[in-house]
Amino acid sequence: xxxxxxxxRHEVTEMGxxxxxxxxxxxxxxxxxxxxxxxxxxxxxxxxxNNNVPIDDSGMPEDRFSAKMPNASFSTLKIQPSxxxxxxxxxxxxxxxxxxxxxxxxxxxxxxx
Amino acid sequence: xxxVAQPEDQVNVAEGNPLTVKCTYSVSGNPYLFWYxxxxxxxxxxxxxxxxxxxxxxxxxxxxxxxxxxxxxxxxKKPSALVSDSALYFCAVRDNQAGTALIFGxxxxxxxxx
Numbered sequence: 001x002x003x004x005x006x007x008x009r010h011e012v013t014e015m016g017x018x019x020x021x022x023x024x025x026x027x028x029x030x031x032x033x034x035x036x037x038x039x040x041x042x043x044x045x046x047x048x049x050n051n052n053v054p055i056d057d058s059g060m061p062e063d064r065f066s067a068k069m070p071n072a073s074f075s076t077l078k079i080q081p082s083x084x085x086x087x088x089x090x091x092x093x094x095x096x097x098x099x100x101x102x103x104x105x106x107x108x109x110x111x112x113x
Numbered sequence: 114x115x116x117v118a119q120p121e122d123q124v125n126v127a128e129g130n131p132l133t134v135k136c137t138y139s140v141s142g143n144p145y146l147f148w149y150x151x152x153x154x155x156x157x158x159x160x161x162x163x164x165x166x167x168x169x170x171x172x173x174x175x176x177x178x179x180x181x182x183x184x185x186x187x188x189x190k191k192p193s194a195l196v197s198d199s200a201l202y203f204c205a206v207r208d209n210q211a212g213t214a215l216i217f218g219x220x221x222x223x224x225x226x227x
Contacts, residue, residue, distance in 0.1 A: 004156075031213050043203065043217040056214065091156060098213045099145055099164050104157040 002026075004105035006092050012111045018080040021108045023092030024073055033093040033102065034067055034077050043091075049075065082112045115140045117206050119218035126194045127226050134189040134221045136204030145207040146187040147215060148178055152200045160202075163187060174198070194225045 005024040013019055025032045033048040047057040052069045060067070064083070069075040079086055089109050095102040116139045126132045138144055145164050149157040161172025168180040178189045187204060201222050205215040 033214055035217075042219045045214050045216070048214050050213070093157075095213070098207075101147070101159050101162060102215055103159065104149075106156040109154075 004092055004094055004103055006090075006105035006108050008108060009106065010109045010111075012113065013082055015083055015112055016081045017112075018078065019082045019086075019110060019112075021077040021090050021092075021110070023075045023077070023105060025075070025092070025094030026103055027073070029094035029096045029103075030072070031095045031097075031102075032069060032075050033091075033095075034075070035091040035093065035104075037089040037091060037107070038087075046077070046090075079110075082110075084112045087111050115206055115216045117204050117216055117218035119202075119204055119221045121221050122219070123222045123224065125224045125226065128196050129193050132191050132194045132198070132223065132225070134202050134204075134223060136187045136189065136218060137185050138187060138204070138206040139185060140206055144187075146178075146180060147205040147207075148172065148176070148187075148189050149203045149205065149217075150200050151203065151220075157203065160189070194223075196225050196227050199223055199225045 007022045030051050034046040036044050046059045047067045049069045067077045089107045091104050091107045093102045093104040118137045120135055147162045148160040150160050151157050160176050161170050163170045163180045171177045176191050178187055180187050201220045203220045204218040207215050
């Protein structure tokens with residue numbers, strides 16, 4: 001299996017621009033998670049889906065952030081408009097069922113200037 | 114609410130010596146506990162997990178962890194450290210009564226000197 005695939009791996013954008021991060025979970029997994037990693041706050045859960053339905057989005061920082069999962073093999077995390085404080089590594093992860101290992105992608109490294 | 118504490122920001126150990134990376138947790142139900150490792154500019158890699166059963170869990174790369182319910186701890190250990198073990202280590206917990214998402218500790222940087 002190819003694992004969790006994220007794109008882009010690196011993105012540099014200007015403040016105010018829209019950013020879209022993409023994720024393909026491991027085939028057959030029914031849970032998908034978006035995490036954000038920063039030096040100051042560590043790893044934060046932003047949102048997670050079960051069977052394509054958002055279950056908990058309490059970690060989404062504000063209305064500028066939105067996430068969708070239109071089908072079992074694709075999810076997006078969108079930031080509009082982006083701000084310098086959004087600079088972070090965004091990880092997508094997936095798993096099957098509860099109690100099982102959650103597998104992470106390599107991350108999308110976002111810099112907003 | 115679930116929480117995880119990794120009390121040490123950094124652990125330094127000489128190659129060949131045993132290492133311990135500490136983790137304590139707080140959950141309302143029974144915990145599912147995990148350790149992940151992150152190398153520079155990479156994603157998180159799964160090392161091991163405790164769900165139920167034997168309190169001593171063995172994982173990848175010679176690592177093991179001991180679940181201690183009375184002390185609410187899940188310390189990561191390795192008998193003999195390698196320079197290549199140098200990385201950022203994360204402990205994570207999931208409350209089996211409160212959903213599936215993992216809550217992570219702040220991470221501990223392990224530095225193994227030759």
